[in-house]
Amino acid sequence: MNGISAHRIGALALRYLYLLRSSRVRIIELAYWPTVQMILWGFITRYLAGHSDVLNQATGLLLSGVLLWDILFRSQLGLSVVFFEELHARNLAQLLISPLQPIELIIALMAISLVRTVLGVGIAVLLAIPFYGFNLFSLGLPLAGFFLNLLLMGWAIGLLVSALVLRYGMGAESIAWAAIFALAPLCGIYYPVATLPGWLHPLAWALPASHVFEGMRAVLLDHTFRLDFFLQALLLNVGYLGLGIGVFLATVHKARERGSLLQSGE
């Protein structure tokens, strides 16, 4: 009978160490998640400690924040992970020698991202009703505006991340997961932007999601829909999405120059 071999386990561990050593991104990622979580919950604690009135509505605020945040997260992942699957399957070259145009690829990725987001978040939204007695749809019509803006921002980040992976290879894949969480503390998901140190405010207001979450709090706490937040987020999204599409298309063009499309995924 073949027993468990320490040599084989050691060899495989060495292989994984080689893999880790080959990518600085993977090394950074090791420390990344704990740091982001620590920062995020630190701000939440600070905000709640100073606002006892908010505690009464904490469930609604936190669950709305979590679910809306998931729209952003899922829309970004829904785009970039599907693109990575093409790279993993070494299928990108097949696609790009078909009549498919790169812009069509982008639109298809957006479409599937929408489907995945609706499915993924939709289930969580429905589960929140029996679990916590919280119905996200109680936000009313403004929810559609929040959804649109978060979806657009997710696509913009997804395209930028996909371009990065196309340029630098699958070693950069973990950026897909990390990128959006890097922005989480700035977006004011669970606390107002005012909670952040002053020097971070310009950065926070440069993110469409910050306007969405401020808008969400306005609906939940003040029962008003802030059109200014909606329009500012939309305007920013137009810029970021344009940037994302432009960078993605330019990266595909560059890959055609460098000859990396045939090797992609290897």
Added chain:
Amino acid sequence: MAEPAVIEVKDLSKHYGSVRAVDGISFCIAQSTTCALLGGNGAGKTTTIAMLLGLLLPTSGQIRILGEDVPRYRQRVLPRMNFSSPYVDLPQRLTVAENLTVYARLYGVRHVWERLAALGRDLDIDAFFKRPYGSLSAGQKTRVALAKALLNEPEILLLDEPTASLDPDTADRMRRILTDYQRRSGATLLLASHNMSEVERLCDQVIMLRTGRVVATGAPRELIRRYGRKDMEEVFLDIARGIQSGEVVE
């Protein structure tokens, strides 16, 4: 009357820094011919095919396919071309039928199911239509890849080692399928191959590359005569080793 050229390549180069992967090659391929692009590893075959497909941008030179400037207007010719290579995969988790359906739709095939059924019969792949592509053997994958390449009934078919990893029987069937397709459709075939008997059997024209340059062109029989050899295998070895035609080798 000679058939018009459907692939015209003029002074085509692709440089990666100081590396000249393709170095000023020119050739024409007439309609309805089968042409082989030959050369050793690193000769520039794959680079040339990738440029013909528009997957790689040339450093300089011109490519015209079906009268269109490929680097600029590839979208106009891609629907009329296709490509098969054992080195470019299809999504593993999708079934064969799903993969072919996706590509049939990408190429705008009108009656998708009828086309799939016909290809399934011709290439003997209908038995595993419902199996995931990733579960197929190398030979089965090559046949599916060829089915994908024939979906749109291309006027120009580029093939990178079309019978690599196939057993002799299946390889022979594949060659017959390609010959039949070419005869029936009048398509132009350009294939890169290391199988010289295949080249002798299938091809009207040969373009030999060495270190990114065209070193010989002609019909297989003409090249065999010119090099004073008994078959294309020997001609290939002469060219790969840099021996000129007519040179006596002891």
